[in-house]
Amino acid sequence: MLWALLGMLVPVLIHLFNRARHQVVPFGGMMFVESSLRLRARSLRLHALLLLLVRMAIVALLALAAARPVSRSGGQLGPRPVSWVLVLDTSFSMLQENASGTTPFSQAQAAALIMIAQMASADDMSIVLAGTTPRVLFDEPTYDREALRRALKAAKPSYDSGELPAAISQAYLVLQASKHSRRRVVILTDQQAVNWPQDDARWQQLRRQRATLPVQPAHYILFSKALSAAPNLYVHSLQRRGPISHPALPERFEAIVTNPSSSVVRGTATFSVTGQPAELQNLEFWPGDNTLSFPVTFAAPGPKVCSVKIEGDRFTADNTAHLALKVEETVPVVVVNRNRNLPEAAFVHEALRAADDDERIFTISNIDFAEFEQNLTTILQHAHVLVFTDVPSLRQYTVFALEQFVQQGNGLLVACGPESSPAGLARLYKGGEGLIAIHPTEEYTIPQQATPALVESPIWRRAQMPPEALRTVEVRRCRGGEEAETSQRLAEIADRPLISYQRYGHGSTVTILTPLSAEWSNLPLTAAFVPLLHTLILDLGSSEQPPLNVDQGRSFTYLAQLQTAPKSASVRVQTPDTHYDTKLVQDVDGWHLTHRDTTDPGAYWVRPTDPSLPERAFAARLATGESDFTVLPSKRWGHVSSQLDAAVMAAPQALRDAVAEEEEVQDWWQLFLICALLLLCTELILGERHSS
Amino acid sequence: MNDMPGGLAPARLARYRAFEVLAHRVVEGFMTGLHRSPFKGFAIEFDEHRPYSPGDDPKHVDWRLVGKLDRLYVKQYEEDTSLRACLALDCTGSMGYASGSVAKIEYGRYVCGVFAYLLNRQQDAVGFMSFDSGEQTFLPPAATRKHLMAILDRLKQCQAPVGTQGRAALGDVFEQLSHRLTRRALIVIVSDLFDDAEAIIRGLTHFSQRKHEVILFQILDRQEATFSFAGVTQFQSRETGEASLADPVRLRRSYIEQFEAHNSHLREACHRLHIDFVQMFTDEPFQRQMAQYLSARLRR
Incomplete structure (x- = not known):
């Protein structure tokens, strides 16, 4: 910056330029000019x-101040107060335990407490928690040590990534409110690479923001050593394999446990249902994903939270996964036909009864279409799966009600019939964006003895239906036509769709394109029909409404649809570490409650006081992005520290030494700046006198 | 300068005919006019008798008294006489300066023109002298209309060009003028008076000693009084051509101090010598300034 000393020539040049550039005036009062x-x-x-010299000196002093000269002669001007901002990494990886059982987060907390204790009396401090969203605990640096200690002790990791650049940016905003001439930003973190983005643009943006600060802060990064060599097992996912949970149905859960290390780790896995351990397995976790299977039979219906917990590493925060579900008491199925006495309705009814004979999963009702339309609201409130067989044209209002029904997480099976009009079915199809995935306009005849091909589908796999089940089906006539992009074929015949499936909102729909009539095909008469219908209805009834499992940080909603007001709207919400009481709110859908803070992964229970309101369980899934712990390479450390102009150290003592050394350094730029300002005042006075 | 007369035509100067230039002092003259003569002669208004002495014109003898007293007495009359005046216009280079649209010389020409017209209209004899550093022109006083036209012609020819001939010595010029006017007269001097103040006062003293009445018009440009130039400027003398580079902002206070001191000195001296000192600025309306002075003089 000393090249700026050349700026001293500027006043000289201006002086010479002004002398060279003058006007000529023939003047009358020359006798006074000359005598003056x-x-x-x-x-x-x-x-x-004198003015010229003063101006040159001002330029020289400004150039020297810009060069920021320092000396190590000690604090000749005395110690000056400092504004501190602690950026505390609250990312998930800070919970990784080391050999002594402490976590980087607790180490960072301890180091911060020491810093607070050793602050000079005139120093002030603020704290920024670097979670996914940075949180500033003190908008302005405070002198209140006790408040700082309390805030620090109350801080918790966020179970997610730490946005360090965003947190440092917040620290700069806090420092703008500082009144002190010295400022320090201390970043307490671990070596998790995810927290230090490789996007250089973000660091450069941070540098630009720092350049706008009136006083540049000193940066220190105090990191705790990560257990890079230690294996970190984590539960990647926990899923239910069956479509619907019922006490009569054996259920199976699958957990995927990831071992990111390259060595086999021995450990245990415990599966529990609503806190009760159901199964313990001693296992060897091989590098990569390990799938664990837990067969369960629920004893009673009701809300449940299934958990799997593994033990085998020191980083335990990501060793548990939860899955909330509802064990159904029964699935209400309503079969709607043009006439309940027609054979199509009878086939469906009998098939479902036969399939459900032992298990009693379904509650089956068989009604006419006219009756359905008459009691539409009541039926849709109580049914979970609707089966339409040979339904005539639907009114627009009925279509709208059905869309709402499926959207909210229910199921709809539409079997085309000889009387089903293309125009009526078009209202369900809605150009490919409606309830059904096929617009059955075309009616065609298929050669005798045609055999449908079973298309590989997760539904068949889940139902363990053999591929040969539909081989004996003979279809003589079928409907076909436009097929939506969202269509998923479950079965086809001569390369044309026979059974189609699609998701719609939280629910799903199935369309069977051949009427359940012996005149069209022998499908209802074959042995495959009963397991086929059973599988389809179970799948259509498997949807959760509302979703019981949410990602960490997302909200969940409790909803109870009641005809009348409950005796009490009070509920108790049990979170993984605490509980609170609140009240349900009524709206058009029913009585509901939305819980937003799911920072802690685990089970959340909503327990109403009124027994007529159902109890529900929800689960927040851990975002395991940080479980795959990667240590920031030393090269990247160097890059990051140079971007921040930060000193990186591993021990609190090193930080204290560095701070002490900084205290000894005497900054001279302020002195030069003050001298330049004094000379500027002198220049103004001299200039004024000179003018007068 | 909207109200500046468009030329020196008598028709334009006639707007000042409401004013009469009355000499406050007694001047000697031949013609009968408004001005009281110090000489007791033989005119219309009787004053006193005196004993006849040889050489007196016998026609002035009061024969009635001779009859009554049997002694010879002659009648004496108080005589009104016309005014004798001379206009002196400074045509040195400094009078040519104009920061605006009107130069000082132009303003001075109008002052002289107005006086010439008024004096001629009241049958007074008016003379004219212009001077610069080198030469002087002089028209002796006369009261004819033809003479007025001659003076106005001469005024039109007066210029104050930039030159290198040097300054006029105003004191010497005034002294020479006072010697030229053998009888008491009203002398109207129009100049910026940019010369040594002591020399000017010395010249004015000659007028007083010879019992002349003097009206001194100092014509100034506003810029000369305020010196409100900006930026480094090379000032060039309009009379000598000499140039001086200066920063007017830094010179202003000193300049104004000296300018004011010079004018104060002149004003005090004029007061002492019973000379009317009239300062006029070229950026102020000519008609108003002239009317103010003439009406004030009339009231005295």
């Missing part, structure tokens, strides 16, 4: 010279 010049010539020259 004679009187003041000497003093004017002296003043001009």
Whole structure:
């Protein structure tokens, strides 16, 4: 920056330029001009010279101040107060335990407490928690040590990534409110690479923001050593394999446990249902994903939270996964036909009864279409799966009600019939965006003995239905036509869809394109029909409404649809570490409650006081992005520290030494700046006198 | 300068005919006019008798008294006489300066023109002298209309060009003028008076000693009084051509101090010598300034 000393020439050049650039005036009162010049010539020259020197000195001092000269002569001007901002990494990886059982987070907390204790009396401090969203605990640096200690002890990791650049940016905003001439940003973190983005643009943006600060802060990064060599097992996912949970149905859960290390780790896995351990397995976790299977039979219906917990590493925060579900008491199925006495309705009814004979999963109702339309609202409130067989044209209002029904997480099976009009079915199809995935406009005849091909589908796999089940089906006539992009074929015949499936909102729909009539095909008469219908209805009834499992940080909603107001709207919400009481709110859908804070992964229970309101369980899934712990390479450390102009250290003692060394360094730029300002005042006074 | 007369035509100068230039002092003259003569002669208004002495014109003898007293007495009359005046216009280079649209010389020409017209209209004899550093022109006083036209012609020819001939010595010029006017007269001097103040006062003293009445018009440009130039400027003398580079902002206070001191000195001296000192600025309306002075003089 010393090249700026050349700026001293600027006043000289301006002086010379001004002298060279003058106007010529033939003047009358020259006798006064000449006598004034004679009187003041000497003093004017002296003043001009003095002014020139002062201006050159101002430029020189500003250049020196910009060069920020320092000396290690000790604090000749005395210790000056400092504004501190602690950026505390609250990312998930800070919970990784080391050999002594402590976590980087607790180490960072301890180091921060020491810093608070050792602050000079005139120093002030603020704290920024670097979670996914940075949180500033003190908008302005505070002198209140006790408040700082309390805030620090109350801080918790966020179970997610730490956005360090965003947190440092917040620290700069806090420092703008500082009144002190010295400022420090201390970043307490671990070596998790995810927290230090490789996007250089973000660091450069941070540098630009820092350049706008009136006083540049000193940066220190105090990191705790990560257990890079230690294996970190984590539960990647926990899923239910069956479509619907019912006490009569054996259920199976699958957990995927990831071992990111390259060695086999021995450990245990415990599966529990609503806190009750159900199964313990001693296992060897091989590198990569390990799938664990837990067969369960629920004893009673109701809300449940299934958990799997593994033990085998020191980083335990990501060793548990939860899955909330509802064990159904029964699945209400309503079969709607043009006439309940027609054979199509009878086939469906009998098939479902036969399939459900032992298990009693379904509650089956068989009604006419006219009755359905008459009691539409009541039926849709109580049914979970609707089966339409040979339904005539639907009214627009009925279509709208059905869309709402499926959207909210229910199921709809539409079997085309001879009387089903293309125009009526078009209202369900809605150009490919409606309830059904096929617009059955075309009616065609298929050669005798045609055999449908079973298309590989997760539904068949889940139902363990053999591929040969539909081989004996003979379809003589079928419907076909436009097929939506969202269509998923479950079965086809001569490369044309026979059974189609699609998701719609939280629910799903199935369309069977051949009427369940012996005139069209022998499908309802074959042995495959009963397991086929059973599988389809189970799948259509498997949807959760509302979703019981949410990602960490997302909200969940409790909803109870009641005809009448409950005796009490009070509920108790049990979170993984605490509980609170609140009240349900009524709206058009029913009585509901939305819980937003799911920072802690685990089970959340909503328990109403009124027994007529159902109890529900929800689960927040851990975002395991940080479980795959990667240590920031030393090269990246160097890059990051140079971007921040930060000193990186591993021990609190090293930080204290560095701070002490900084205290000894005497900054001279402020002195130069003050001198330049004084000279500027002198220049103004001299200039004024010179003018007068 | 909207109200500046468009030329020196008598028709334009006639707007000042409401004013009469009355000499406050007694001047000697031949013609009968408004001005009281110090000489007791033989005119219309009787004053006193005196004993006849040889050489007196016998026609002035009061024969009634001779009859009554049997002694010879002659009648004496108080005589009104016309005014004798001379206009002196400074045509040195400094009078040519104009920061605006009107130069000082132009303003001075109008002052002289107005006086010439008024004096001629009241049958007074008016003379004219212009001077610069080198030469002087002089028209002796006369009261004819033809003479007025001659003076106005001469005024039109007066210029104050930039030159290198040097300054006029105003004191010497005034002294020479006072010697030229053998009788008491009203002398109207129009100049910026940019010369040594002591020399000017010395010249004015000659007028007083010879019992002339003097009206001194100092014509100034506003810029000369305020010196409100900006930026480094090379000032060039309009009379000598000499140039001086100066920063007017830094010189202003000293300049104004000296300018004011010079004018104060002149004003005090004029007061002492019973000379009317009238300062006029070229950026102020000519008609108003002239009317103010003439009406004030009339009231005295």
